[in-house]
Amino acid sequence: MSKQRKWQVISLTYSSNQSQKDNSANAQLFKKIIMDHYRNPRNKGLVEDDEYVTIFLRNPSCGDDLTVQVKANGDKIESIRQYGTGCSICCSSASMMSELLASKTLTEAAQLINQFYLMVEAKPYDEEALGDAISLQGVAKLPQRIKCATLGWKACEEALGKIQEEQADDSASK
């Protein structure tokens, strides 16, 4: 992604007196970001590597499925891979997640996942922290699509839990 766009996204603010024109400009920009992740997904494709923790999740009611792989080095996430089938919200969200959380610490990642949940549940959240993922803030008014938007993040959350368990086991056995 170009630096220019990243800056634009982060600098957007959503005060209540925002004009109609700004709203529609935001919408256009957000749509562009979502479509970009949907059509050109980041970190797509799985790897055969034991160092990755692999989590497969699905929404049984709609048939969306998603696999997320996370590789950590100590406290830091080194790489996230994702692959699956689903609607634009599900797939673009997984792509945004993989981009945002890679290179974060396990604690930071867990906090960001929580911020994303807060956003889609229409609760106060730190919009500056979520990068491209704030383009999905409209999910907050579509409760029936929350499960699409959060699938990738839930898979990553599970992977983080598993990594921490494994690390705890390792240090206990040492």
Next chain:
Amino acid sequence: MSSSLHECCLKRSEAIRNEFPMLSVVENGHPMVYFNNAATAMTPKSVINAMTEYYEEYGVNIARGVDAIGYRATHLFEATRVKVADFLGAERSDSVVFTRGTTAALNLVCSSFGNLVVEAGDEIIVSGGEHHANYIPWQQLAKNKGAQLVLAELDEDGKVTPEALQKAMTPKTKLVALFHISNVMGAVHDVKALAKVAHDGGAYFVCDGAQGIVHDQINVVETDVDFYAFSGHKLFGPTGVGVLYGKYDLLKRMPPIEFGGEMISLVDVYDTTFADPPHRFEAGTMPIAEVIGLGKAIDYVNRYGYCAMQRRVEYLTSIAVEKLQAQPNVTIYNPHNYASGIICFNIEGIHPHDAAGIYDREGISLRAGHHCSQPMMRELKQFATLRASLAFYNTEEEVERFVEATEMAGDFLDILF
């Protein structure tokens, strides 16, 4: 059509729609277009009133005690059994078992009858077009018994021809379980011919009538099915009630799978003699209001007539298919199956859930997903599809709005803003 005839049709259509309170619901600022009838149909006022009347005037338990009010409830409950038997063309009303729905009915046949007759090494034939409710029970029974689940081949309309069933039959075939009308493809089976192939090969024939009961009048004696299952809520009746028809001699051989009140004859200290069918299979308090409501739904269908309902469904479905086919990016998987009102389709490059978001915004209710038939999705090589399913009370204007919304589906991200 002459203008006076046209006017007469419009008036009739309006009068019919007024009988269904749900048809005046407003969704997302639009009068709702309900094209999800294959999931659950709308309920006419007469059914709702009958259930309200039960709760307000004689809402007591049945078949217990000798009070007059209890007798009224029992009488209406049992009269519905007779009505259902007549509706199915059954010879005796005690071959009608009330259940929670088609799923419960099919599970009852499978757990009781299937468990009784299927042995290790036997084969059970189903098709890839079955709803999960007529697939998983047999799959699990086969697994538990060491029997083999066999899939009969589907033709391009999504149905099993008698020839295809014949091909799948072997001397080991113990039971054949097939839909009457498919819930994904809307294909209509020749139930009589399929039952004959099964019987000629020495197998039993179970029919899932969840969709079939709505669109194709069944006669269980003429078709000679051993079991037939359907739900109330797809037949304009209430949820929570369904029917298992079974040949009486087969029901008589079946052990109960639920134990409790009203299904016994004599309870001794260490053993119990069970009641005869159908009560043997109706343990505990039944959905009494729902059974009575189902009776009213059958009255409704009988009053309107299958023939008139079907003419309307096939006409509306045919124009919807024609208009969708005119859109270059729409693929219809079942372009020849009008009788079910089901149109199974996808819009190129747009995930069904994304498209469904646009339909929802436009106040159009339809189904997106795998339709509880993942085996059928595999046959179609699709993860999911859209399914519009029409009923006789839908209108040409609604078809028009549905087609217009299809044209807007490319703007699927708009729903987020």
